[in-house]
Amino acid sequence: MTSPAHLDDVALVASAKRGDAAAMRALYDRHAPRVYAVVRRMAPEESLADDWAQETWVRAFRALPTFRGDSAFGTWVLRIAINSALHEARRIRRRWNGEVSLDPATAGVERASEPVLRTRLERALAELPEGMRRILVLHDVEGYDHEEIATILGNRASTCRSQLFKARAKMRELLGEHLRIQQKSEEPCPT
């Protein structure tokens, strides 16, 4: 008998729809790391990321009977993750009267034992506006291409592309001097 881990997503989804627990577990094992990685970088705190990732999977398995396979399972579940994360982030913001603490010191991002650059990157990511962070995490951190991101977010690829460039520019602004290349001398811009 073939182990569920060796089946492709289409076969696993079909089995999972029939209530096969092993197939559900195999889908989870295959996609949970990427889902968690994206959610983690959209959540202000690690404990919230755990909750949001859990919520994503519960929603996904609840909704599995309605999944028709228009997109890949991984794309579909990531869309649920991002929408869940955005929904929860807005709820928290409302609850905190418009103030979301994205201070890495309180968000548990900064740890003395981690390299400085990583801490700075995480801090800057956390300070990015929600939409920019979403795009930058998907493209530059997780390596999805514009077409995949467009499918995940339900946008046009051209929109995602333009948002990415804005997000990169904002990230550079937030990082400030930390990635600055040493300049030997100021050179005037050509006119």
Added chain:
Amino acid sequence: MSHLTPESLARLVDESPTPGEGAHLAACRKCRESIAELRAQTIALRALPPAAPPADAWEKITARLDADRIAPLHSGRITTIATRAAAAAIVFALGAASGAAFTRRGDAPQPAPSSEVVSAGEGRVAPISGAVSPDLALTRLRITEMLYTSALLDYAAATSPQPPRDAVARLATLETIVLTTRTALERAPTDPLINSYHLAALAERQTLLGQLRHTPESKQWY
């Protein structure tokens, strides 16, 4: 001539410059360095260590799915909700059978409630004349609870400008009603009240499934 815009510089991290941009870059070290910094930023972001889900995450997910009766994920264990539903259905069936016995002993037959009333979430369990056993009262309470939940979901859908976000929760509620009434009908197949609830729940479920199937996945609530 001014420097390239921050968005243009960010684009040039992984795309080729236009002839105009190329000419500018050939002469402007500041813009070249800006692109180099943006490339360094992109490389650093890609090199961030992966974030791993907590080790007990799957257990927590299965506990919630068990509670929702999505799947019997723990083999050899009947889920709590399934047990409750089955118990409620049996009690319901027994209560309905005794109610039918009362009716046959001389009470006038009660008209079945309209399925439209039930599906609109305004249905109620008809009052029983005479003594009510605790089991029957509990069953009636459970059915009323389900109808109330269904009505709440209707209300949320009707007052929200967004597509219903709780369509799946509503579907789960309808599934529970269908399961309960189906089990009850196995015991009391001719009971008009149970039949009307069962048919209404089936029709509502069918409508909701149709709506979900015709909603593009990219536009669904999740």
